Amino acid sequence: MLIDVDIAKTLRAGQRTFRLKARLVSASDRIVIYGASGAGKSMLLKAIAGLVTPDNGHIALNGRRLYDRAAKVDVPVQRRHVGYLFQDYALFPHLNVRQNIAFGLKKGWFNPPVTAHGEQLDYWLDAFELRPVAHQYPAQLSGGQRQRVALARALIDEPQALLLDEPFAALDPALRVRMRAELDALQHRLRIPMLMITHDPDDARVFGGHVLTMMDGVIAGERQIDVEASHGG
Numbered sequence: 561m562l563i564d565v566d567i568a569k570t571l572r573a574g575q576r577t578f579r580l581k582a583r584l585v586s587a588s589d590r591i592v593i594y595g596a597s598g599a600g601k602s603m604l605l606k607a608i609a610g611l612v613t614p615d616n617g618h619i620a621l622n623g624r625r626l627y628d629r630a631a632k633v634d635v636p637v638q639r640r641h642v643g644y645l646f647q648d649y650a651l652f653p654h655l656n657v658r659q660n661i662a663f664g665l666k667k668g669w670f671n672p673p674v675t676a677h678g679e680q681l682d683y684w685l686d687a688f689e690l691r692p693v694a695h696q697y698p699a700q701l702s703g704g705q706r707q708r709v710a711l712a713r714a715l716i717d718e719p720q721a722l723l724l725d726e727p728f729a730a731l732d733p734a735l736r737v738r739m740r741a742e743l744d745a746l747q748h749r750l751r752i753p754m755l756m757i758t759h760d761p762d763d764a765r766v767f768g769g770h771v772l773t774m775m776d777g778v779i780a781g782e783r784q785i786d787v788e789a790s791h792g793g
């Protein structure tokens with residue numbers, strides 16, 4: 561993925577002001593933005609997805625301008641072709657697994673039938689081993705299954721990149737280890753570029769790639785973590 565972000569945004573709540581001034585350029589297919597709570601990671605991720613509009617700057621993905629204040633470009637969320645995995649997965653509680661995944665389809669299947677089907681839907685149900693629970697509702701799923709449903713929903717529309725907001729924070733430690741490995745395998749299999757934000761140093765260490773550190777609204781440092789090399793040593 562080629563990502564070029566240089567944005568500024570000021571947020572005010574009462575007397576408090578938070579300034580995001582983030583510059584990020586990367587050609588890596590694995591990017592991790594690591595930083596403490598309140599550093600501005602979610603704001604940056606949401607700006608890339610189009611869920612938050614910066615005050616100034618530009619955002620380009622694979623050479624395509626998604627936002628450019630000077631050129632008055634602001635591509636709407638649904639046309640940015642990026643998948644977004646929300647921290648709490650944001651599944652619809654009243655929709656079953658099939659319906660939740662179908663919701664991710666391009667045309668916006670806003671009221672998918674309980675027995676929704678289709679080639680892509682079947683593919684993702686199988687890919688994430690969700691077929692046995694396809695008729696179940698989010699409250700009837702395990703944490704790992706919930707995450708897989710959210711991933712399938714984010715991937716079914718074949719996005720150019722997948723943005724992940726603290727993907728393991730909602731999981732217990734054992735499941736976190738397993739789902740990190742699953743995500744790692746998924747990235748290798750699909751070759752889909754991923755950008756993850758996290759406050760957990762283990763995520764950065766295990767997932768690896770281009771790791772940027774965010775502090776007080778700015779990118780304060782960056783390094784390359786070669787996971788295979790670090791496993792070996």
Ligand SMILES: Nc1ncnc2c1ncn2[C@@H]1O[C@H](COP(=O)(O)OP(=O)(O)OP(=O)(O)O)[C@@H](O)[C@H]1O
Nearest residue numbers: 571572573578596597598599600601602603604759
């Ligand atoms: N709507 C808002 N109005 C004012 N300030 C806000 C608003 N949303 C977030 N902020 C502030 O912006 C800063 C960055 O928030 P952000 O959610 O991006 O942090 P984060 O690094 O993702 O933290 P966490 O890991 O806790 O999710 C925080 O200090 C927060 O209080």
